[in-house]
Amino acid sequence: MIELPRRELPSYLRWFPGGTAGPTSLAEHVLATRTGRLWADRADRPRTVAITCAGHVLLSGDPGVLEPGSLVPLANRYVLAPARFLPALGSAFDRVVPWERMV
Numbered sequence: 614m615i616e617l618p619r620r621e622l623p624s625y626l627r628w629f630p631g632g633t634a635g636p637t638s639l640a641e642h643v644l645a646t647r648t649g650r651l652w653a654d655r656a657d658r659p660r661t662v663a664i665t666c667a668g669h670v671l672l673s674g675d676p677g678v679l680e681p682g683s684l685v686p687l688a689n690r691y692v693l694a695p696a697r698f699l700p701a702l703g704s705a706f707d708r709v710v711p712w713e714r715m716v
Contacts, residue, residue: 614652614663614683619643622651625662628673637693639671640664652686654678663687670694676701 622644629640643649649666653659654674661674670687672694684705691712692702702709 614654614661614679614686615656616686617651617653617656617659619647619649619651622664625651625653625659625664628662629664629671637671639666639669639693642666654683665690672698679705681705 622640626640626644630637631641639649643651643664643666649664652663652665654661659674660678661672661676663673664671665687668690670690670692672687672692676694676698679701681701681704684701688706692698694702699709
């Protein structure tokens, strides 16, 4: 994953759920506070996007396009992603521990 300028975040907000409380509001939080980072698999027309802030990650897009090493910048964080990302996360990291949250 490569880091994109945070100013590009508004164009990627549609990739993430909005208007709800809890961890899915991370994209809105990053936009409002101007903290956090925006990542993508490539700069031009990304297929996978991640938002990181304060030890949390939101992933969206197509996990099939990711190389195992591409997720290294997201290591040692809580990751919220659709189940389809589990194989990519499992191949990228030695240990993936599911964490059930109730919001």
